[in-house]
Amino acid sequence: MPAYKAPLRDIRFVMDDLLDFTSHYQELHDSTEVDHETQFAIIEEAAKFSENVLSPLNAIGDQVGCTWHADGVTTPPGFKEAYQQYCEGGWPALAMPEAFGGQGLPESMNIVVSELVSSGCVAWSGYPGLREGAIKTLLSYGSEALQNTYLPNLVSGKWTGTMCLTESHCGTDLGQLKTKAIPVSETEYELSGTKIFISCGDHDVAENIVHIVLARLPDSPQGSAGISLFVVPKFEVNSDGSLGNRNQVNCGSIEHKMGIHGFVTCVMNFDGAKGFLIGQKNKGLEAxxxxxxxxxxxxxxxxxxxxxxxxxxxxxxxxxxxxxxxxxxxxxxxxxxxxxxxxxxxxxxxxxxxxxxxxxxxxxxxxxxxxxxxxxxxxxxxxxxxxxxxxxxxxxxxxxxxxxxxxxxxxxxxxxxxxxxxxxxxxxxxxxxxxxxxxxEGTTGIQALDLIGRKVLGTKGALLSNFSTIIMEFCESQQNNQNMLEFTQPLKEVTTQWLVLAKTIGQSAAADPEEIGAASVDFLMFSGYTTLAYFWARMAQVSFEKLQQEGADTDLYSTKINTAKFYFQRILPRTATLKLTIQSGAENLMQINAEQF
The missing domain is CATH 1.20.140.10 (Butyryl-CoA Dehydrogenase, subunit A, domain 3)
Known part of the structure; x- marks a missing residue:
């Protein structure tokens, strides 16, 4: 595995030249401390950690992997020590609320740091990464008592988090889940059931793991409308914040995967485990x-x-x-x-x-x-x-x-x-x-159905129209820039096709709902190529401007322009094929009976 080297010049190009993070932060509340100097001090330190601490673990994590024992899971050599160093550096708290010990920086800074960390060792990055979703869920839906009990140690990284959704019989169709939550008191429940594919379900890098678990109450309706959400700690938490008894949740086995061997994926058994309701009953999917x-x-x-x-x-x-x-x-x-x-x-x-x-x-x-x-x-x-x-x-x-x-x-x-x-x-x-x-986090097919079904057709095209207007306004702003015509003309054309295809799918779906599923993935890919074209056009425009300035980094900006040309001439034309496959409709997929496959 090649040693990772953080692409700091390209990161600076996007943050400074393209998206102007400094001006962006001035548009936010409480942004005074995120000046240009602060941004790159953070990024340079994250780059050092990624290059020097995490990158050497990448091959080790793959070759050694995680090991299951009856009392828990052991991560590859160096993973636990790197995690402790990460926490000591204050990295877990970067974009977390100050009320619970965080540094309160914007999420976009955290995303840049996440790129660097994940590039150094993607398997390792999952251990601190999943904790962030648990924090956001508790911030949005947890009671004050739950927040005070769990958030300080989650924010610091002392504890990690998981989300426990999937079961062997239901996969993405969570309406079929069977894990039960039996009331013990008004807020406390006993959870029983088995979850699979649980990332970081058990490990040795942190002293406690906070599971966010979907389960069904005894009197809940069937289907997704009857699902509630619970917090279930690996170790119970005493009233003074110290750790108590081991909860009745255990890792039954770990998955033997194609890749990311250093990132543990578990079968988790809940055997009357103590849990606490998050949010409202039967509103778990929303949370x-x-x-x-x-x-x-x-x-x-x-x-x-x-x-x-x-x-x-x-x-x-x-x-x-x-x-x-x-x-x-x-x-x-x-x-x-x-x-x-x-x-x-x-x-x-x-x-x-x-x-x-x-x-x-x-x-x-x-x-x-x-x-x-x-x-x-x-x-x-x-x-x-x-x-x-x-x-x-x-x-x-x-x-x-x-x-x-x-x-x-x-x-x-x-x-x-x-x-x-x-x-x-x-x-x-x-x-x-x-x-x-x-x-x-949802297969490509699931993302595609969400895009075309809920975000495009479900809003009658409003969300797509909103973004396409941004693209078209950019193109119009460059109409007198001769350097940009080779980018803006095809970008306008493909954006217009994007809108037409969305309308066509909607009309076809009115007669046959299967048309939505038939077109969905191709429509998502068409959307992606169009969106990326917009960003490459913007990068070309910025690069042309920068080349006119004295002392410009000629190699960087000319290479950006040439790469944009490659994208528009070699990659964006893929949309022509996608247009045809979308227009071909559902019949060629549905006319063969299931028994004939």
Missing amino acids: MFTFMNSARLTTALQGLIHAEVAYQGAVPYAQERLAMRSLSGSKNPSGPADPIIVHPDVRRMLLTIKSFSEGFRAFAYYVAQQLDLSEHGTTDESKTQAKQLLALLTPICKGFMTELGFEAAHHGVQVFGGHGYIREWGMEQNQRDSRISTLY
Whole structure:
């Protein structure tokens, strides 16, 4: 596995040149301490931690993995020590509320740090990461007593968190879950049932684990309308905040997975475990979506980090590996062959990875800014606008970025040829590790149904119209910029097609609801390619402007423009095929009987 090197110059490009984080923070409440100097002091320290502490653990976590024992799970060597160092540095509290010991910084700063941490060792990053969703759920729905009991230690990282949703018989269809919660008192319950695929369900990196659990009360209605949400600690918490007895929740086994071996995934058994109701009875799914939406953006980041890791491994190899001669004549006449980076097909793969990773960074950071504004905007209008953008862009971000992150990891293996299939280079690990990101927190198909069903058709196109207006206004602002026409013209065309396709799907679905499912994933991917085109057009526009300034980083900005050209000419045309498959309708999927497969 190549040693990770934080791409600080590109991160600065997005934060400073493209999205202007400093001005953004001035639009938020309580933003005075997040000046430019503070931003990059945080990022540089996070980069050091990722490069020096986490990156060396990446291969170890894969090769050693987690070990199950009857009394608990042991993480790979170095994981526990790295976690303690992370907590001592105050990193878990970065974007957490000051009322519970947090530093109160904006979520967008946390997202940048999360990129660095996850890139260093994606398996390790899950241990502190899942805690954030538990915190947000308790902040939004937990009683004052629950918040005071659990949040200080969750915020500090002393305790970690999980979300316990899935059961073996129901998967994503949570309306079928069977875990029971029997009342003991007005707020206390005993939970019994088995959950599977529970990330960080048991481990040795923290002294307590706070499980956020979906379960059904005895008198609840069937289906998703009868689900409630509970907090269930691994160790009970005494009135003075100290740890009490071990609760009746245990790890029955750990999953043997394709990748992220250092990140434990558990079967969790609740045998009359003591739990406490979060929010209202039978309203658990609503509360759980607070956790899920937080996790979806974090998962989307994995598309970025797997592309970045693939790029950092593939480029040096392509520059050094000698094989064959350039078709246009030798580029290395003193050597036995040319470096493979001279070959067009290798460049195609490298530029594909590059256009994905750098485009994803712009996309993810923009969405993170909307998170900031949705919670801390200075006007109701800015908050509403941000919430609408988040609603539309979150499923696109999660589904699209993870799918193309996996593609980027594939290209990383392919650049190495046969060597990419060998463990020592790390590319095959990156591909194995990347595969899960398209599955958890809702598969690509689930994200796609959410996008087209709830966010587009469910709002009668309002959310899509809102974002498409932003894109069109950008294009109009550049109509007299000759440098930008090769970007803005196709961007306007594909955005118009996006709106037309949404309307077409809605009309078809009125006659046959199956049309929604038939078009959903292709529509999500079309949406992703269009959205990424918007960010690449913006990056090109900024780069053209910066090149006019004295002392500009010519290599950086000219490379951005050339990568934007590659994206528009080689990647964006994928939307033409997606348009055709969307328009082909549901009949070609549904006409074969189930027995005929």
